[in-house]
Amino acid sequence: MTTPQDATTQPAAEQRDGGGPLRTAVIVNPNRVEGLDELRAGIVEQLAEAGWPEPMWLETTAEDPGTGQAKQAVEDGAAVVFVAGGDGTVRACIDGLAGSETALAILPGGTGNLLATNLGVPTDTIEGVRLALDRGRRVVDLGEVDGQRFAVMAGMGLDAAMVDDAPTKLKAVLGPVAYVFSALKHLNDAEMKVEVQVDDYPVLRRRARTVIVGNVGRLQGGVNLLPDAEPDNGQMDVAVLAPRNLGHWIQTAFAVLRPGRHRVPNMEVLRGSRIRITSDRSQPRQLDGDVIDPADTMEVTVHSDDLWVCVYQPDESEDLAEGSTEQD
Numbered sequence: 001m002t003t004p005q006d007a008t009t010q011p012a013a014e015q016r017d018g019g020g021p022l023r024t025a026v027i028v029n030p031n032r033v034e035g036l037d038e039l040r041a042g043i044v045e046q047l048a049e050a051g052w053p054e055p056m057w058l059e060t061t062a063e064d065p066g067t068g069q070a071k072q073a074v075e076d077g078a079a080v081v082f083v084a085g086g087d088g089t090v091r092a093c094i095d096g097l098a099g100s101e102t103a104l105a106i107l108p109g110g111t112g113n114l115l116a117t118n119l120g121v122p123t124d125t126i127e128g129v130r131l132a133l134d135r136g137r138r139v140v141d142l143g144e145v146d147g148q149r150f151a152v153m154a155g156m157g158l159d160a161a162m163v164d165d166a167p168t169k170l171k172a173v174l175g176p177v178a179y180v181f182s183a184l185k186h187l188n189d190a191e192m193k194v195e196v197q198v199d200d201y202p203v204l205r206r207r208a209r210t211v212i213v214g215n216v217g218r219l220q221g222g223v224n225l226l227p228d229a230e231p232d233n234g235q236m237d238v239a240v241l242a243p244r245n246l247g248h249w250i251q252t253a254f255a256v257l258r259p260g261r262h263r264v265p266n267m268e269v270l271r272g273s274r275i276r277i278t279s280d281r282s283q284p285r286q287l288d289g290d291v292i293d294p295a296d297t298m299e300v301t302v303h304s305d306d307l308w309v310c311v312y313q314p315d316e317s318e319d320l321a322e323g324s325t326e327q328d
Contacts (some may be wrong), residue, residue, distance in 0.1 A: 006062060006150075006308075008070045008172040014165075015173075020051060020080035021050070021051050021052040022052060022053040022080055023053060023055075023056075023076075023077050023078050023079055023080075024052065024053075024055040024056070024078055024079065024080045024081070024082060025049065025055050025056035025057075025058060025069075025072075025076070025078040025080075025081045025082070025085070026040070026055045026056070026057050026058065026081075026082045026083075026084065026107075027058045027059075027060065027066055027069045027070060027073065027081060027082070027085075027089070028057070028058070028059055028060070028083075028085060028182050029059075029060045029066070029084065029085030029086065029088075029089040029094055030059050030060070031225050032084075032086045032089065033084045036232070037316065039084060039107075039125060040057060042125055043055060043082065043107075043125070043129055044125065044127065046129045046130070046133070047102050047159060047197060047266070050133050052219075055078075055082070056076060056078065058072065058073065058090045059211070060085065060089055060108060062246050062253070063277075064092075065088055065089060065092040066083070066085070066089050066090075066091075066092030066093040066095075066096065067092045067093065067095040067096040068096065069093070069096065070083075070093040070094075070095070070096025070097050071096040071216065072096075072103075073096075073102065074096065074097065074100045074102045076172060078102055078270065078311065079096060079101075079103065080102065080103050081093065081102055081103070081104055081105065082105045082106075082107050082129070082132065083104060083105070083106055083107065084107040084108075086113065086288035087113060087114055087115070087288050087290050089288040090104075090106060090113070090115055090151075090243075090288070091115075091148070091149070091151070091287060091288045091290050092118075092148060094142065094149050094151055094307060095148060095149045097281070097307060097308075097309055098142055098303070098306050099303075099306055100306035100308075100310065101309065103132070103137055103176060103308040103309060103310050104307060104308065104309050104310065105128065105131065105196050105310040105320055106119065106121045106128065106310075107125050107128045108121060108123050108291040109127070109128070109262055111171070112287050114152045114153070114218075114219075114289045115128070115288060116150050117153055117218050117219075118216040118217075118218045118231075119204055119309060119311055119320075120239040120311070120312060124236050126180060131309045131310050131311075131312060132173050133172075134312075136306070136310060136311050136312055137306050137308055137311070138231075138309055138311045139232065139233070139237070139305050139306075139308075139309075140215070140231040140232050140306070140307055140309055141232055141233070141234060141235075141302055141303060141304045141305065141306060142197045142215070142302075142303045142306040142307050143213060143215060143236055143287075143300050143301065143302055143303070144300070144301045144302075144303060145287060145292070145298055145299065146292065146293075146299055148287060148298075148314075149306070149307075150156070150215075150251045150288045150293065151215060151216075151268060151288060151307060151309075152214070152215055152216055152218075152288045152289075152290075153212055153214040153215065153216075153287075153288065154212070154213045154285070154286065154287050154300055155210060155211070155212045155255075155285065155286045155297065156210065156211050156277055156279065156284070156300075157208065157209055157210035157211060157279075157284070158189065158209045158210035158241075158285050159212055159282045159286065160210075160283070160284035160286035160291060160294075163188065163286045163289055163290075163291055175285075178314070184209060185304075186322070189209070191207045191208065191209060191242070191289075192207070192208060192209070192279045192280060193205070193207055193279065193280040193283065194207075194208050194211060194240070194275050194277055194278060194280075195236065195274070195276075195277070195278045196211065196240060196270065196273070196275070196276070196278075197274075197276040197277075197278075198238060198270045198271070198272035198275050199273060199274050200273070201270075204270070206240055206242060206268070207242055207250070208240050208242045209241050209242060209300050210241050210242060211238065211240050211277050211298075212225065212226075212238070212239045212241070212243070212297075213236050213237070213238050213239075213275055213277075213300045214229045214236060214237045214238075214239065215229060215231050215236050215302075216229050216231050217229040217237070218229075222251070225239060226239060226269065228269075232305070234273055234302060234303060234304035235258070235270055235271050235272055235273050236271070236272070236273070236275065236300065236302050237270070237271050238269065238270040238271065238275055239266050239267055239269050240267065240268045240269075240270070241266060242257070242266050242268075243266045244265070258296035272302075273302040273304075274300070274301060274302070275298075275299070275300040276297065276298075276299045277297065277298045277300075278296065278297045279296045279297070280296070281296060282294045282295055282296045283295070283296065285298055
């Protein structure tokens with residue numbers, strides 16, 4: 001597989017303009033995306049105008065939320081796989097695309113879409129397809145927990161509880177604001193005692209509310225929790241958050257939102273490629289906003305150069321969302 005260093009030797013214009021029509025596939029979650037007929041017609045029309053063939057159309061099922069469909073698309077020779085659905089659909093497809101030359105192109109649907117936020121992917125389907133047609137590509141790292149891949153972040157503790165408790169109907173109406181209501185329900189939850197082991201460094205023992213392992217740093221609403229996280233350095237940032245009261249939470253939130261910040265109170269950040277988090281009791285856990293089984297441990301392994309994604313900016317940019325119309 002081509003490395004980031006190999007990719008950056010090519011000017012961005014050559015990457016966008018070179019080559020002929022590409023085979024594509026569309027993986028869609030019919031339970032999260034409305035107007036499937038209109039979506040299909042719009043995608044087919046845009047691809048046809050660019051001289052690209054009609055895409056394979058694959059729908060997720062309750063038994064297979066996207067992994068099998070993504071593997072099928074790779075086996076059938078798709079160079080780009082469009083994914084329309086929420087965070088769970090995207091993450092399932094990532095499992096099927098990991099390690100291949102096939103690029104992921106997100107068409108946001110459902111709720112959440114953490115990866116789309118970090119990629120700067122437009123919410124407009126037409127613009128999303130055009131992004132893939134422009135051939136902007138970047139290869140990024142992925143994390144793995146319990147045999148499942150993630151591209152943005154894994155969390156253990158409060159953040160996972162917040163995701164788990166946000167009602168689906170409220171998310172559909174309020175979007176990211178729904179997570180605020182969910183978070184308020186858990187502000188007084190008991191702290192967890194954690195041991196954090198990063199690579200071969202000494203074990204860090206702390207009382208914490210949540211531990212987040214981030215490949216990139218943006219949360220819902222564009223909040224950049226981990227501004228120094230780089231998606232292609234073979235490592236992930238580990239944030240240990242330990243606010244103990246409402247005042248601490250306000251202090252932490254204010255610092256995270258402040259432009260040009262240098263330090264966030266009640267938060268420590270580590271970095272590594274092998275991370276093991278152990279709690280004194282079972283905790284909720286999440287991968288890219290998708291809740292997984294609770295446990296008292298979370299082990300993260302970083303797989304470098306594991307997924308191609310369709311993006312706006314040249315490869316050498318550190319910010320995946322740079323150049324996006326969503327960031328204007």
